[in-house]
Amino acid sequence: MNIVSSLRDLLGDNAVLDAADLATRSAGFLRPDNLQAAALARPANTEQVAQVLRWCRNNGVGVVAQGGLTGLVHGADADPAQVILSLERMRDIESIDPRQRCATVQAGVTLQALQEAVEEHGLMFPLDLGARGTATVGGNAATNAGGNRVIRYGMMRDMVLGLEAVLADGTVISSLNQLIKNNAGYDLKQLFIGSEGTLGVITRLVLRLRECPTTRNMALVGLESFDNMTALLKHMDRELGGTLSAFEAMWNGFYRLVTTEPARGRPPISQDYPYYVLMESQGADPEGDSQRFNDALASALEAGLLADAAVSQSEGDCQRFWALRDDVEQTFLGGVPCVFDISLPMAEMETYIDELRDALPGAVGEHKLWVFGHLGDGNLHIVVQLPPERADALRPTVEQRVYAPLSAFKGSVSAEHGIGLEKKAWLHVSRSAQEIQLMRTLKAALDPTGTLNPGKMF
Amino acid sequence: MNIVSSLRDLLGDNAVLDAADLATRSAGFLRPDNLQAAALARPANTEQVAQVLRWCRNNGVGVVAQGGLTGLVHGADADPAQVILSLERMRDIESIDPRQRCATVQAGVTLQALQEAVEEHGLMFPLDLGARGTATVGGNAATNAGGNRVIRYGMMRDMVLGLEAVLADGTVISSLNQLIKNNAGYDLKQLFIGSEGTLGVITRLVLRLRECPTTRNMALVGLESFDNMTALLKHMDRELGGTLSAFEAMWNGFYRLVTTEPARGRPPISQDYPYYVLMESQGADPEGDSQRFNDALASALEAGLLADAAVSQSEGDCQRFWALRDDVEQTFLGGVPCVFDISLPMAEMETYIDELRDALPGAVGEHKLWVFGHLGDGNLHIVVQLPPERADALRPTVEQRVYAPLSAFKGSVSAEHGIGLEKKAWLHVSRSAQEIQLMRTLKAALDPTGTLNPGKMF
Numbered sequence: 001m002n003i004v005s006s007l008r009d010l011l012g013d014n015a016v017l018d019a020a021d022l023a024t025r026s027a028g029f030l031r032p033d034n035l036q037a038a039a040l041a042r043p044a045n046t047e048q049v050a051q052v053l054r055w056c057r058n059n060g061v062g063v064v065a066q067g068g069l070t071g072l073v074h075g076a077d078a079d080p081a082q083v084i085l086s087l088e089r090m091r092d093i094e095s096i097d098p099r100q101r102c103a104t105v106q107a108g109v110t111l112q113a114l115q116e117a118v119e120e121h122g123l124m125f126p127l128d129l130g131a132r133g134t135a136t137v138g139g140n141a142a143t144n145a146g147g148n149r150v151i152r153y154g155m156m157r158d159m160v161l162g163l164e165a166v167l168a169d170g171t172v173i174s175s176l177n178q179l180i181k182n183n184a185g186y187d188l189k190q191l192f193i194g195s196e197g198t199l200g201v202i203t204r205l206v207l208r209l210r211e212c213p214t215t216r217n218m219a220l221v222g223l224e225s226f227d228n229m230t231a232l233l234k235h236m237d238r239e240l241g242g243t244l245s246a247f248e249a250m251w252n253g254f255y256r257l258v259t260t261e262p263a264r265g266r267p268p269i270s271q272d273y274p275y276y277v278l279m280e281s282q283g284a285d286p287e288g289d290s291q292r293f294n295d296a297l298a299s300a301l302e303a304g305l306l307a308d309a310a311v312s313q314s315e316g317d318c319q320r321f322w323a324l325r326d327d328v329e330q331t332f333l334g335g336v337p338c339v340f341d342i343s344l345p346m347a348e349m350e351t352y353i354d355e356l357r358d359a360l361p362g363a364v365g366e367h368k369l370w371v372f373g374h375l376g377d378g379n380l381h382i383v384v385q386l387p388p389e390r391a392d393a394l395r396p397t398v399e400q401r402v403y404a405p406l407s408a409f410k411g412s413v414s415a416e417h418g419i420g421l422e423k424k425a426w427l428h429v430s431r432s433a434q435e436i437q438l439m440r441t442l443k444a445a446l447d448p449t450g451t452l453n454p455g456k457m458f
Numbered sequence: 459m460n461i462v463s464s465l466r467d468l469l470g471d472n473a474v475l476d477a478a479d480l481a482t483r484s485a486g487f488l489r490p491d492n493l494q495a496a497a498l499a500r501p502a503n504t505e506q507v508a509q510v511l512r513w514c515r516n517n518g519v520g521v522v523a524q525g526g527l528t529g530l531v532h533g534a535d536a537d538p539a540q541v542i543l544s545l546e547r548m549r550d551i552e553s554i555d556p557r558q559r560c561a562t563v564q565a566g567v568t569l570q571a572l573q574e575a576v577e578e579h580g581l582m583f584p585l586d587l588g589a590r591g592t593a594t595v596g597g598n599a600a601t602n603a604g605g606n607r608v609i610r611y612g613m614m615r616d617m618v619l620g621l622e623a624v625l626a627d628g629t630v631i632s633s634l635n636q637l638i639k640n641n642a643g644y645d646l647k648q649l650f651i652g653s654e655g656t657l658g659v660i661t662r663l664v665l666r667l668r669e670c671p672t673t674r675n676m677a678l679v680g681l682e683s684f685d686n687m688t689a690l691l692k693h694m695d696r697e698l699g700g701t702l703s704a705f706e707a708m709w710n711g712f713y714r715l716v717t718t719e720p721a722r723g724r725p726p727i728s729q730d731y732p733y734y735v736l737m738e739s740q741g742a743d744p745e746g747d748s749q750r751f752n753d754a755l756a757s758a759l760e761a762g763l764l765a766d767a768a769v770s771q772s773e774g775d776c777q778r779f780w781a782l783r784d785d786v787e788q789t790f791l792g793g794v795p796c797v798f799d800i801s802l803p804m805a806e807m808e809t810y811i812d813e814l815r816d817a818l819p820g821a822v823g824e825h826k827l828w829v830f831g832h833l834g835d836g837n838l839h840i841v842v843q844l845p846p847e848r849a850d851a852l853r854p855t856v857e858q859r860v861y862a863p864l865s866a867f868k869g870s871v872s873a874e875h876g877i878g879l880e881k882k883a884w885l886h887v888s889r890s891a892q893e894i895q896l897m898r899t900l901k902a903a904l905d906p907t908g909t910l911n912p913g914k915m916f
Contacts, residue, residue, distance in 0.1 A: 157645070183604075436643070
């Protein structure tokens with residue numbers, strides 16, 4: 001059986017790369033290695049995706065679907081015997097409907113390309129994340145991507161009206177629904193969203209669009225206590241009447257890091273507060289929105305919820321504030337970063353982080369710890385930086401210290417990054433044996449031959 | 459096998475009603491008949507639900523879970539050989555967490571009881587519908603209820619953070635997640651939401667709450683054309699910066715009906731416009747919100763989008779406006795109503811309704827037709843009223859005329875009511891053979907013995 005030539009017979013010569021071609025392609029964002037697989041197939045349309053899947057299933061070959069390779073949990077890794085199915089040639093924006101406020105696209109479209117295309121119609125696709133230029137909307141859907149504005153607009157799951165997916169046996173499930181309300185039978189698209197390519201390959205999507213906001217107001221504030229941070233979230237959310245679009249927390253160490261050389265950012269307010277929050281509100285009323293945002297800040301100050309605030313005066317200020325929060329790369333300098341993406345109830349966060357901070361020195365010795373994240377969603381990102389020479393040896397200990405306590409707090413080992421291979425061993429912390437068994441039941445029902453993204457997740 | 463005595467052995471005598479007891483209980487809202495079943499079991503907790511399911515499955519008895527019996531599609535009908543599993547004794551509100559902004563409840567809690575309980579904490583559970591006093595949150599989840607504010611807050615699916623469900627074999631799947639972001643494996647709760655009790659019985663839920671809005675502004679407006687209606691939706695949504703919470707359309711006939719004797723309502727504006735819209739915005743800034751709402755109306759008037767408007771000056775006005783829209787019972791007087799709940803893309807609505815209006819006289823003779831609904835969601839309610847003596851004979855013809863054209867428009871035979879028994883024969887209009895086959899695959903995987911809500915949906 002020659003995989004490459006068989007797939008070339010199906011798709012054409014140029015549509016299939018062999019193992020040697022692949023060895024020159026990066027395995028993805030932050031990855032030192034290159035791709036490996038028996039072949040990489042680049043179908044041009046849904047029917048070709050179905051052909052590849054049918055052939056692989058009939059020949060006992062595993063298939064790993066790949067989008068922009070910006071995932072962080074080894075969810076799209078292939079092994080040398082498997083076939084990579086890349087959606088890179090399926091990047092048509094098929095239609096944008098300003099009245100129905102939806103876009104129909106192929107799965108290989110990048111998030112940024114979609115964002116820019118809909119903006120020309122005065123519309124917004126509200127999902128947003130740092131990898132927007134490379135990440136594809138198909139990958140966003142397969143991993144149920146989150147990002148910065150989940151508090152207002154939800155995750156990718158909430159933005160998918162319909163989709164088309166191909167099952168392992170080549171069956172095309174075309175559920176290209178454009179309607180906000182459709183209770184005609186099971187909502188099948190939910191199976192494919194967030195299942196990391198293990199139940200089907202998403203080929204096309206209908207995405208919900210919003211009217212584009214025309215104003216934004218931001219503030220970067222310092223707070224004296226964690227309780228003030230959660231109280232401020234409630235306060236701002238209430239006072240802004242539903243227009244709060246981001247509420248990003250930074251613990252002191254992270255704020256210092258991104259506002260100090262060698263980082264390019266400088267501190268808009270003192271570096272001495274234990275907690276900082278970046279808040280954003282989006283609206284459509286230039287004068288009224290600023291007034292309301294400033295009033296809400298003033299009443300928060302009066303109530304003692306915040307200690308200091310820098311308020312954006314321009315779009316440039318907004319971009320500078322976001323640049324601080326987004327300068328995660330600072331945590332990668334000078335050591336090996338272990339990056340975590342967890343969620344837990346807000347009532348437990350302070351205790352959880354304090355206990356982690358206390359435990360790490362004894363457990364791993366010299367290290368650095370930074371904490372930041374999407375507080376409004378219960379989602380924290382934690383970076384533990386280890387000395388290069390001890391990183392590989394200590395990583396399992398760090399994982400143990402980060403993940404194991406989440407069980408007692410009903411937290412999640414993955415808020416938005418997914419499970420992939422990286423967190424597979426820790427899934428049991430967040431899911432019961434019965435839940436994992438039900439996942440296996442679904443996998444067996446939809447992909448009995450185990451063709452799709454073998455070995456991932458559970 | 460004596461079903462009643464066997465279940466009484468499991469749950470206690472008072473927890474199980476027999477067929478004679480049942481014959482005095484109404485089959486539900488708008489139903490002339492009474493319940494029928496071999497027994498009605500009223501478990502007190504999740505473990506008892508599991509016991510009932512295990513016994514029924516082992517003895518080949520079908521189980522129909524029931525909430526408040528306010529459904530409209532015969533989705534919870536049982537036959538004389540089956541067991542009804544009523545959640546009526548499981549109505550605890552277990553906790554309300556104002557910081558995490560979620561409530562943990564048993565499935566039998568009524569929607570209104572939950573709404574009122576969370577209001578005491580300054581919070582809102584945004585799902586709202588006419589049956590709120592009787593409908594249960596478990597039923598709301600099992601049917602993915604919609605209602606009046608979907609345009610802003612989504613459907614029930616979007617408000618469920620976590621749930622606990624019991625599978626047909628008695629396995630308890632406890633996914634009582636409180637987190638907005640949790641990508642640890644498949645999102646299993648999606649299986650049980652909107653599947654009408656065919657895949658599992660929902661026993662407990664964690665529901666997302668919002669800060670309670672403190673202002674609302676409303677207007678009832680008249681429009682000269684359908685295109686103005688969809689343009690007005692975009693205009694208001696854009697100008698109100700995301701605070702538009704309802705956009706309810708009424709065709710002329712419905713508006714006349716609910717503003718004319720014997721209805722109690724009176725017309726706030728002329729009865730001569732072809733279309734009317736009820737708009738609502740919710741916020742937290744008394745002065746600013748009114749100003750912004752009135753500005754948006756003024757610019758709509760200037761742009762020629764609306765012909766006349768009555769603007770609420772008080773909470774009493776708001777309630778009177780909503781009472782018009784909610785006075786659906788007027789369509790039940792003087793004939794037999796056939797009530798439909800469909801959705802289709804906005805671009806097709808005018809054509810679809812015009813063609814239906816043209817076709818009905820030839821198809822069914824004398825009748826009345828009213829149209830209204832949640833325009834922002836693409837969801838129309840259509841009532842065709844038939845003379846009592848010909849209603850049974852003509853209903854299939856009316857269904858044919860309403861449902862069949864939806865296929866070409868990619869519409870749905872059920873926007874929010876579900877499929878149940880009533881629309882089972884029409885599911886194929888909105889779902890492909892492949893989609894229905896995949897639904898069957900799921901059903902076979904989760905409930906291989908066909909124990910749960912047998913014969914419903916497909």
